[in-house]
Every structure is written in structure tokens, then in C-alpha cells.
Amino acid sequence: MLPQLHRHSWMDESIEAFREQVRRYIAAEFSPHLDGWRRQGYVPRQVWRGFGEMGFLLPEMDEAYGGAGASLAYQLVAQDELAKAEMPNNLAVHTIASHYIRAYGTEAQKQRWLPRLVNGEMLAAIAMTEPGCGTDLKAIGTRARRDGGGYVIDGAKTFITNGFTCNLLIVVARTGGPGSRGLSLIVLETEDLPGFRVGRLLEKIGLHASDTAELFFDGVRVPADQLLGGEEGQGFGQLMGQLPYERMLIAVPAAATIELALQLTLDYARERKVFGAPLLDMQNTRFKLAEVATIAHVVRTFVNDCTQRLVDGKLDAEAAYMAKWWCTEQQCRVVDECLQLFGGYGYMTEYPIARLYAASRVQKIYGGANEVMKDLIARKL
Structure with a gap:
């Protein structure tokens, strides 16, 4: 049993009831x-x-757009539970795209799209990365040319x-000259949209669900009122x-995955016999799991x-950067250590620890x- 966590004000009875429902x-x-x-x-x-109709998809959205007006903690709790169940990260992208519209859209754009994103009628994606452009968004080459x-x-x-399942897509495109000042976000409703084409489903080493x-835009024409924010x-x-x-x-999913890996490994080590005794009785196993349990506690405390x-509106960018890199580094380290304790079974995809190993790598x-x-x-610094 891990040490008791500090109970922050966001961790109230209401959010725990929400967590249990999710x-x-x-x-x-899903499972x-x-x-x-x-x-x-x-x-x-x-x-x-169905997830949307239950109020789980975007609980943090304003009531005016169909949400519950809850804090962002509710969305993070939903993400936590999805990760613990090995569900993929689709809804993280959905909420990010929805927040662009919420934060920067005109009122007409919010009324048009947010209610359908809240209730699940629409699933959102964000098209940033290009074949020759990843982290350096200033190098984006997809162009949106004004025409009438x-x-x-x-x-x-x-x-x-x-990209394969969405029907609302926020495209990062170049409407002006080189560099960051030439970029705009344009919202597409993709169903039966002429010139828009979904390429092949890419095969990944993990996150198979x-x-x-790949997405292709060949003369895709959209009205000017779909430019996010209008400028x-x-x-x-x-x-x-x-x-x-x-x-x-x-x-948050990094913390959830660490805790899941720890629990899976504890259960296995209690049952697995090595030289006539449970694997958990071996000193090396106990030391490794003590290390993992410590990491799990520290990561969850930080998160x-x-x-x-x-x-509270006080999370600065640097703390968020630290949370992203350090928690995902610990995730990959922990899952690797836990897989080792499974031996050959840990390399079999029917075992959850193997799937966690493959899925964790992309987090970094x-x-x-x-x-x-x-x-x-x-x-x-």
C-alpha cells in the first residue's frame, strides 16, 4: 500500500464520485x-x-455549450481512468482541439462546434505534424490561400x-509569409469534404487502438468563417x-500507467513461483518494487x-514542462523494470505489461x- 497522498482542495467528494462513475x-x-x-x-x-451523453467527454466546458462547467481537474480524472484501463489517448487530442475553439473561437464558432464536441456527435483532431516538420512548427508548409x-x-x-475517425479537424496552415506570424488555425468539418483525403492507418509499435x-489536402475549399478567431x-x-x-x-496518464504497472507486477510476483517460493520473496524483487512504489508516489504527488x-490558474509553463518530461521518463523506466520481473511472459502482448511497454515509449x-x-x-534557469 502506497503512502497517503496529500489531499488537495480539488480532490473532493464530488470529483471522487465522478471518478467512480467514469x-x-x-x-x-469500453474494456x-x-x-x-x-x-x-x-x-x-x-x-x-455515449461517453459524451454521460457528461464525461468535456465536463469542463461551459454550460452554455452543453458542458457541466466543471474544473479542468474533472477532465484530468477522466484521462487518469482511461489510462488505467489501457484506453488510447484519443480523448486527450479531442479535448485539446476543443479548448482551442473555446479559448480563441468567435462566439458563432463556439455555438457551432462546442455543443457537438461535448455530446460526442463530433470527434476532433489537430493536424500539425508534416512529413518534413515536427517540433519546429514555424517550418509548416501546408498552405491556406485566400480565394474570394x-x-x-x-x-x-x-x-x-x-485522423482516421475524426469529423472535425483543426489544421495548422500557412496563410501568410515565413515563420510563426504566417500561421493560422482553420477548422474543417471533414465528412464528404471535397479534396480532403485520409491516407493509410499508420502501424505503430504500441497504442494499437x-x-x-496521414492526411492530404488537395484544393480543399472552406469558408472564411472557419478561420479560428477570424484573424x-x-x-x-x-x-x-x-x-x-x-x-x-x-x-497524468504517465502517473496512471506507473501505478498500473506496479499493481500488475505485484500481483504477478505474488503468484509466480521461482525455486519453490513466490517471486516477491526474492530480495531483488522486493528492492525493485520498493523503488517503483517510491517513484509512483512521487510522480502522483507532483501531478x-x-x-x-x-x-487555480497558477501552473506556469516551466512546471508543466517538468511534469511532462520527468513523469514520462519515470513511466518508461518503471514499465521497463516491471516487465523485467515478468521474464519471458513480459514480452508477450497478451500480458498488459508488454502493451504498456510498447505504448509508453511515445510519451517521451x-x-x-x-x-x-x-x-x-x-x-x-
Whole structure:
């Protein structure tokens, strides 16, 4: 049993009741189908509709747009429970995209899209990464050319989470000259949209139920009122403005995965016999699990503190960078140590620890590579 955590003000009875509801829904509606979703490479979009109707999809959205007006802690609790159930990261991307609209959209854009994002009628994705452009968003080449009362978009994107299943897509495109000032965000409703094409589902080493796709834009025409915020050249600032929250959407699942790996390994070590005795009786096993338990406690303590600061509006960018890189580093370290204790069984994908191992690696890459996080922190030292 891990030491008792400090109880922050966001950790009240209401949010614990919400957590239990989310957990039960996931166990009943998602977990029985997860293996099939892994095999087909995506979670069907309609699956999220029930999650939305229960109020679990975007609880933090304002009541005016169909949400509950809850704090961001509620969304992070949902992400926590999804990660503990090995659900993929699709909804993290959905909430990020929704928050761009909430923070920067015109009132007409909010009324048009947010209610459908809240209830699950729409699933959102963000198209940033390109074949030749990843972390350096200033190098984006996809272009949106103004033509009459709209824009014509040409270009290609890759590694897009929800790219196969989404029906609302926020595209980072160049509406002006070189550099960050030439970027804008344009919102597309993708169903039956001429010129828009989803390429192949990309095969990944992990997160097999999360669809990751190539996207192509060949003369895609959209009305000018789908430019997010209505003003060109604001895209880079809009992307940067949500970073603390986005980093937490990575740090929280890292904490959840660490705790899941620890529990799985404890259960296995109690049952597995080595030289006639439980694996847990061996000193090396006990020392390793003591180390993992310590990491789990420290990571969760850090994440809970960052959550409180986020709710209070006091989470600075540097703390969020630290949470992102350090928690994901610990995640990968812990899962590797735990897998080792499973021996050969840990290398079999039917065992959850093997799936956690493959899924964890990308946590150090997406949402800003950990090396970039460290560089950003160092600039402020």
C-alpha cells in the first residue's frame, strides 16, 4: 500500500464520485471491446457518443455549450481512468482541439462546434505534424490561400491522432509569409469534404487502438468563417497558449500507467513461483518494487500538485514542462523494470505489461519531445 497522498482542495467528494462513475462506464462499455479495437487499429467514433451523453467527454466546458462547467481537474480524472484501463489517448487530442475553439473561437464558432464536441456527435483532431516538420512548427508548409470568400488548402500532414475517425479537424496552415506570424488555425468539418483525403492507418509499435493517419489536402475549399478567431496570423500564439494544460494531459496518464504497472507486477510476483517460493520473496524483487512504489508516489504527488495549480490558474509553463518530461521518463523506466520481473511472459502482448511497454515509449516524443522540454526549462534557469 502506497503512502497517503496529500489531499488537495480539488480532490473532493464530488470529483471522487465522478471518478467512480467514469471507471464503471469504462469497465462496462469500453474494456470488453478494447482487444477488438486494437486489432482493427481504431476506436469507432460512435463509441464516444455515449461517453459524451454521460457528461464525461468535456465536463469542463461551459454550460452554455452543453458542458457541466466543471474544473479542468474533472477532465484530468477522466484521462487518469482511461489510462488505467489501457484506453488510447484519443480523448486527450479531442479535448485539446476543443479548448482551442473555446479559448480563441468567435462566439458563432463556439455555438457551432462546442455543443457537438461535448455530446460526442463530433470527434476532433489537430493536424500539425508534416512529413518534413515536427517540433519546429514555424517550418509548416501546408498552405491556406485566400480565394474570394474562403480559403483553399493544399498540403499534407502525418502522425495525426484521430485522423482516421475524426469529423472535425483543426489544421495548422500557412496563410501568410515565413515563420510563426504566417500561421493560422482553420477548422474543417471533414465528412464528404471535397479534396480532403485520409491516407493509410499508420502501424505503430504500441497504442494499437489509437488511429494515427496521414492526411492530404488537395484544393480543399472552406469558408472564411472557419478561420479560428477570424484573424489571420494568430495560429502560433493560439497553439502556444494552451501548453500547460496539454502537458498535464500527458503527465497524468504517465502517473496512471506507473501505478498500473506496479499493481500488475505485484500481483504477478505474488503468484509466480521461482525455486519453490513466490517471486516477491526474492530480495531483488522486493528492492525493485520498493523503488517503483517510491517513484509512483512521487510522480502522483507532483501531478496532483500541478493539477491544483492548473485549477487555480497558477501552473506556469516551466512546471508543466517538468511534469511532462520527468513523469514520462519515470513511466518508461518503471514499465521497463516491471516487465523485467515478468521474464519471458513480459514480452508477450497478451500480458498488459508488454502493451504498456510498447505504448509508453511515445510519451517521451509527442506533445513536445523531452529534449525540447529540457531546453525550454534551461532557458529560464
